[in-house]
Amino acid sequence: MFGFKKDKPPANPPPPAAPEQQGSLFTRLRAKLNRGDSWLTYDLANLIPGGKIDDAVLDELELRLITADVGVETSERILTALRKKVARHELDNLDALLEALREQLMDIVRPVQGQMVIDSKYIPFVVLVVGVNGAGKTTTIGKLARIIKAADMKVMLAAGDTFRAAAVEQLQVWGQRNDVPVIAQATGADPAAVAFDALQSAQARKFDVLIADTAGRLHTQSNLMDELKKVKRVMGRLDPAAPHEVLLVLDASQGQNALQQAKLFNEALGVTGVVLTKLDGTAKGGIVFAIASELKLPIRYLGVGESVEDFVGFEAAAFVDALLKRD
């Protein structure tokens, strides 16, 4: 329900779901992903006036996949499978086409569905959040802290983006409002020192989870990666297994750029999970499939709006069905 798993059930049962968490994930996703119509299936029925699936329909579908940043190779693979079925006369109406498309899409995203497991053998379980500026890191940390707290766990935040004063303030405001402690230092402080202090404090105070924010922009990209590697290394001195989750936040509306970012961050840091933000209303939501097929990294969460409740655990079937607008 919360989009993550604790290895052991909590001592106290989690409180009832907030009102916005009620209602099926599919219904909520459908409303958020397809403002109006789905980028994938809008008006498709009208393209098949006689009900016949022909090359024009398949070409249009391929164009939509590519335009939505599914990626040329992945789109071609999907269409090759569909074309074979058409040639065998297995797809002779829209329903059959959509069902075959659903199977293809599910084959891509099913393997990357995987909840974050908060392993209680680590005190705290450390989540390092990385990504370029503006991707939605701070918002994601707020949303994630909220659901973890709602499951009766003690969460602490580390304000590791010491490069930007506003980023620290944003996290502090969020922490105050939600009664979650935030460890911060002055602007320009060494982010590795912030991470070290925060982890030491969370260990001493026996917090369940520490979520560490990081900078998304430095003078050069190699500076940024070196800084993030140092944060990782320094945490490892206090707990050799930390960070236990390296969560990469990507702005889905950045399309193929997001894919490039993912490759760089993964090479440098070994990403263990991805959060795709701003999927609400973007016509570039196909990047989910590109990330899944090219990187094969677990997709943990989707951000589908700016408010704290616009955050859902990634479930392949709900996502695909919401895109295809099928109940």
Ligand SMILES: Nc1nc2c(ncn2[C@@H]2O[C@H](COP(=O)(O)OP(=O)(O)OP(=O)(O)O)[C@@H](O)[C@H]2O)c(=O)[nH]1
């Ligand atoms: N529509 C939409 N907006 C989002 C989502 N997630 C974040 N945002 C918005 O994106 C903007 C950037 O989010 P931040 O959380 O500040 O991004 P950041 O990566 O921490 O970037 P800095 O704070 O600049 O380091 C904010 O205006 C957020 O409200 C989402 O899922 N959907």
